[in-house]
Amino acid sequence: MTSPITSRAGSVEPVFPQQLPAIPIEPPDPLAEVYGRMTWDLPASISYVAYREVIAAVDIWNPTGIDRMYAVGYYFINPQGVIVAHDYLQFLGGITFTAFLLYANSPVNMTTVVTFKAPSVGYKFGLQLLELEMSGTIAVVKYETSRLEVALGIKQNGGGGGGGIPLTDMLGAVLIMVPMALIVKEIQGGKNNHGRI
């Protein structure tokens, strides 16, 4: 009989942020913006047609003198004011990236493209820049430092009003985030040679 060696390294959790702030939540403390800033090229409201894709260019930077880790949360609020989706943006790819580090005083902003759509007019879509800190091997949310929100305006088109959209429908319509760098990553070979993780 053969017995495996049982010694093993301590288990390390993947870096995934925990404790996404519950919504509805208070707007971030304006003072928190000193820890992380985010802007986009969308106004506070836009005219919208159901299921039309909206593309936003997002700039994120670290205005502080030390390196900091962040993640970006997103949410949808339906016309009745109910939060129907709330999660972290994921930088798409064979390997999924959620947390990221921005360097002190961000010599270059991180530019990202966010694409999203909603099943009707009257929704709101928002982004939250969240500062993270490591607690052991887990990244936990420390502050919400910046918030962006756009109202998908009452415009026209069939069904309008759109209340009562099931959450599952919303999730199917969520978003794609394209970081300045990667979109698709594949691991080739090894034990998981299908690559998509």
Place this chain on the structure above:
Amino acid sequence: MVEFDDGTTQYARVTFTNPKGASIDYTGEFYLASATDLTLPVNNPVIKSFTIPAGGDLNVDYAVPIPLLAVQTADYVACLKVLVGGQPVVTFFGSDGVRVTFSPAIGWGDIVWNP
């Protein structure tokens, strides 16, 4: 979580996209790190520099050296540091872990006295 044998080389493909309206010079450094120190590579970072025209994208393949282990398994985080024009912009941390296992696993048979 993907799993690889230690001491092997695995290939990671990254598609970089330039969302800007001008050509940009990028450098991408791919490495593995422990979650307890995400900025300290446990292998030699694989560094690739390239230029992407405005609005373009480019597949970049990284031959990633998987570290040798002195233990049975170890879990790491895949990290990708991106520089633009030589300036560090961001380091992404993988949400999914990379598990490395010692290969071949060391085992032993039952001790037989006076066989």
